[in-house]
Amino acid sequence: MKLLHLQVACAENRVIGRGGRLPWSIPEDFQFFQAQTAGQTVVLGRVCFDTWPRATCDGRQPVVVTSRPLAPRPRRADGPAESTPLTAGSLAAALAIAEGRPGEIHLCGGERIYAEALALDRPLRLHLTLVHATVPGDTWFPEWRHLAWRELDRRASADANHRYTFFTLERP
Numbered sequence: 001m002k003l004l005h006l007q008v009a010c011a012e013n014r015v016i017g018r019g020g021r022l023p024w025s026i027p028e029d030f031q032f033f034q035a036q037t038a039g040q041t042v043v044l045g046r047v048c049f050d051t052w053p054r055a056t057c058d059g060r061q062p063v064v065v066t067s068r069p070l071a072p073r074p075r076r077a078d079g080p081a082e083s084t085p086l087t088a089g090s091l092a093a094a095l096a097i098a099e100g101r102p103g104e105i106h107l108c109g110g111e112r113i114y115a116e117a118l119a120l121d122r123p124l125r126l127h128l129t130l131v132h133a134t135v136p137g138d139t140w141f142p143e144w145r146h147l148a149w150r151e152l153d154r155r156a157s158a159d160a161n162h163r164y165t166f167f168t169l170e171r172p
């Protein structure tokens with residue numbers, strides 16, 4: 001069974017989203033996400049898939065968790081038509097698909113996928129960008145601080161608008 005990677009950027013008040021979008025624009029975090037997930041299988045909810053920038057899907061194999069067929073996306077003028085992503089009706093079904101694919105499995109939200117992942121009885125590596133701010137929002141990362149994490153790495157950084165810390169945490 002593969003190690004599960006969780007990718008999340010979360011404010012101090014656990015907010016991760018607002019109105020179907022990220023509540024911030026942090027280029028360094030976006031680049032970090034791109035580097036972490038390049039060429040890997042990414043498992044994500046339907047809203048995430050519908051609203052993510054196209055560039056986020058390039059070079060990644062998405063498995064979209066949804067109860068309904070996905071609407072086809074219009075062809076990009078500057079590139080080939082996107083292949084229809086794999087879909088699954090539950091996180092368990094998505095993980096079964098992802099296990100059978102080469103490479104790593106990265107769980108990329110949203111809220112319910114994170115909550116179900118943290119409740120799984122299997123090893124997790126949490127790639128957490130903690131944004132040092134309290135921001136309004138409508139989507140949250142579950143409380144994680146009380147869980148028994150081993151800290152593998154941390155790196156503080158900032159841009160003109162935000163201070164943030166990249167944490168790598170692992171749970172056996």
Ligand SMILES: NC(=O)c1ccc[n+]([C@@H]2O[C@H](COP(=O)([O-])OP(=O)(O)OC[C@H]3O[C@@H](n4cnc5c(N)ncnc54)[C@H](OP(=O)(O)O)[C@@H]3O)[C@@H](O)[C@H]2O)c1
Pocket residue numbers: 007008009010015016017018019020021022023044045046047048049065066067068089090091108109110111112113116139
């Ligand atoms: N900061 C971050 O790192 C981060 C990461 C991810 C998302 N976000 C933000 O979070 C928001 C989107 O997240 P969200 O929680 O609202 O939506 P979401 O998880 O992307 O999508 C919700 C939909 O996905 C399906 N779904 C999700 N989990 C499921 C499960 N366990 N079993 C079955 N179906 C499931 C359902 O689709 P159907 O209705 O089609 O059945 C559900 O309505 C956006 O604002 C986004 O920007 C932020």
